[in-house]
Amino acid sequence: MNHLIGYLVVGAIAGWLAGKVWQGRGFGFFGNIGVGVIGAFVGGVIFSSIGIYPMGFVGSLFMAFAGAIVLLFLIGLLKRK
Numbered sequence: 001m002n003h004l005i006g007y008l009v010v011g012a013i014a015g016w017l018a019g020k021v022w023q024g025r026g027f028g029f030f031g032n033i034g035v036g037v038i039g040a041f042v043g044g045v046i047f048s049s050i051g052i053y054p055m056g057f058v059g060s061l062f063m064a065f066a067g068a069i070v071l072l073f074l075i076g077l078l079k080r081k
Contacts, residue, residue: 010057011037014064022072035075036068043067 015036019027027035043063047054054063 006060007040008037010060010064011040011068014039014043014061014068017065018068018072022069032068035071036064039066039068039071040064041067042071046070 012033013036015032015034016029018036018039019029019032040060040063043066046067047063054060
């Protein structure tokens with residue numbers, strides 16, 4: 001249970017940061033938190049597929065942030081078409 005809460009907190013922070021970095025492509029406060037939580041999963045898949053396993057809060061935050069940026073980029077591509 002504690003791990004789930006940790007993932008949600010890290011994903012929420014990562015989504016908020018990604019929304020700030022990716023100006024004009026965010027989805028509002030709660031939408032960015034959702035993107036961050038899903039982005040944490042995407043980042044985990046990407047990083048584990050290349051053999052990188054981040055450790056600790058900062059590593060997890062970076063992984064989730066990278067996943068959220070990738071997810072915002074892909075959503076932006078889909079919205080354009």
